[in-house]
Each structure stands twice: as C-alpha cells, then as structure tokens.
Amino acid sequence: MSRKRGGVAVVGAAESDLGLVAPEMSPTDLMAQATVRALEDCGLKLADVDCLFATHSQSRMAVLQLAEYLRIKPRWFDSTTIGGSSFMSHLAHAQTAIENGDAAVAVIAYGSTQRSITRAAASPREYLHYETPYRPFLPASAYALAASRHMHEYGTTREQLAEVAVSARKWALLNPAAWEKKALTVEEVLNARMVSYPFTVRDCCLVTDGGGAIVITSAARARSLGKKAAYVLGAGESIGHATISNMENLTVTAAAQSGPQAFRMAGLKPADVDMLSLYDAFTINPILFLEDLGFCPKGEGGRFVSGGAIAPGGRLPVNTSGGGLSYCHPGMYGLLVMIEAVRQVRGECGARQVKGCEVALAHGNGGVLSSQCTVIFGSDATV
Secondary structure (H helix, E strand, C coil): CCCCCCCEEEEEEEECCCECCCCCCCHHHHHHHHHHHHHHHHCCCHHHCCEEEECCCCCCCHHHHHHHHHCCCCCEEECCCECECHHHHHHHHHHHHHHCCCCCEEEEEEEECHHHHCHHHHCCCCCCCCCHHHCCCCCHHHHHHHHHHHHHHHCCCHHHHHHHHHHHHHHHCCCCCCCCCCCCCHHHHHHCCEEECCEEHHHECCCCEEEEEEEEEEHHHHHHCCCCCEEEEEEEEEECCCCHHHCCCCCCCCHHHHHHHHHHHHCCCHHHCCEEEECCCECHHHHHHHHHCCCCCCCCHHHHCHHHCCCCCCCCCECCCCHHHHCCCCCCCHHHHHHHHHHHHHCCCHHHCCCCCCEEEEEEEECCCCEEEEEEEECHHHC
C-alpha cells in the first residue's frame, strides 16, 4: 500500500528537558517526559496510543523500556535504528500503520543523556576493520573528509562553512530553549580550536542531553482535535553506506534519493518550501543537503549559504531553532529536526517564526552521512 499525501498529521510535539538534565535521569525518563508533554500538546491520552516508536544509543531495546515505563501495550511498535534519521523513517512507518488500519495514534520518542554521562559512554564506537587501525576521530574525521573533498572539488571555503555556524547561532539567539546564548562571527569560527581539519570546534555540533516526542494520527482525526496540525505531504528514505570509506562519492549523499521521493509524494518542488530543518551535525551537512535536495546545483552549496542567505532575514530560512550547532544536539538529533519543522508549520515559533510558513522540509542524517530520510510537512491550506 502506497502512502497517501496528507493522509496523516503530526498533532502533538514536545521536547523533554534539554541541555544538562537533572542527575540520574535516564534516556527513558526523557522519552516519557517528552511523550507526556506531546500528548498534552494535542489533548490525547496515553490510553489513546496504540503505536510506539523509540530508539536511542544507550539501550538495544528502547521501545520495550518505554512501553513498560508508560504502562502501555501498543499493537504496533518499532525500534528501527539507522542513526539520526531513524525518526523520519519511523514517521513513514507510522503512516503505513495508520493508513492500513493497524493503529490509530502513534508516538515517536527519543532521549539521550550523552552530556551527563559523556558522549563516549552514550555512543560507544564499534571496531571497523578497514578504518579503526588508522585511528580516525569519528564521527568528526569522517565528515571532515567529505568537507575537504567538497573544498577540493568545488572551491568551497572554510569561511563558507563558518557561515553555516554563524547563521545557526543567529537563529538560536531567537530561541529561548537554545543552549548557546552568545553571538558568533565567522572569524570566531575560524579561530576556534581545531578538531579535524577543516573543522574547528564551532563547525561541530553541541553535545547535550535531551529528547523529544511527536504524536501522529489520521488526517480526519487531526481535524477533530481543534488545534493546528502539520500534515505529512511526503516522505522518503534512503541509505548509502555504513562506513565513510565505502561512500561512493564523498560529495553526494543519499539525500539525492530520499529528497526526490518525498517531493514526488508531496507533488511539490524545492521552490514550494518555506523553510528547511536540516540535520547539521557539522557545517558541511547543510551545504551537502541543500545541493542533494535540489535547492542549489551540486558544488554551489558554499556560495548559496554565503552572505547570511540562510540566516534570519535571508532568502531561505534554514535551521530556525538554531540547529544541532547552537540549539541542542543530544546524539541522534533527527526528532528535534522534525519538531522545529512542525512548529513552524503550526506558527508556534515566536520571534523566529517564518512568516507565512505553509510548507516545511525536515531532513535527517544518520551515521557518517550514511542514512538520509526526508519528510515534508504542510499546513491545512496544503491538503
């Protein structure tokens, strides 16, 4: 059964506590906290939830732990784990379940305490036979490799990479929930501590605790709840590789497949999108995704983001929450990427609200540019 454009909608969205959470909180605590908040956001109850999705890096059985914690027994459940894009994949699977009549209300949840317990403990590294002997600093070295290739092949500059971080910080200053509270300049990005060339620490995402949850139901039920919803117009999923040494082309991600899938389902094109919420683990990510999703030609991403083009007041709002670079980044960040897109479509973003935002694209990235999943959300006016 093919998924129907606008057949389901996100009706509830919420973050858990973010940043550095209270001592002894677990990822399951944060998932449950966000779930309760998301259900309150839309007026539904735990008893309504019959479909549950959860994953995180600190447990192999996240959905079992969350269901037990919430004392629910969902008919449909899923712990698909493909990194930070897992949650966009969950959304596509939730839509299938709801449209097939196998479920009525789905919750997708995530939580991480990686700042509290250290990132190394939260996301232990696997031994990679063809890479670990070379002692790469992963994941930074993998993304730095892609950035270096993009610089070599297309003339992208460190200053253009820095523009991504500066734009994210400008948006973060409009978001009360953002971790970073100080202005940032291109010069400060370039002169910060080097992590893995060409990246300084300001080219790299935050390390925070946190999580979130969204609630999905049928379009018909969404309209009965009396609050604005974000309808799922299109979704696409794609994987390219597991290890960076097996990426066929370091400058082309699988977003070049997931994006067109989502646009075909939505019946839209990039010019129809009012804002983008892109997974920005490193400053190269938005540049690659802007190209691969069709917002500019391949190789033009660096020039596209220059001059404040994706910052407040620019021609295309990107990562209006402040993104993983300045808002929060609790490990697998993709669910927070969707929450911002949902809120923009619902007009709930206050000082950072994109005027007239009817269509928002959320794009998730997992592993080392490994998995790419895209979701396009629309307002009532789009369906």
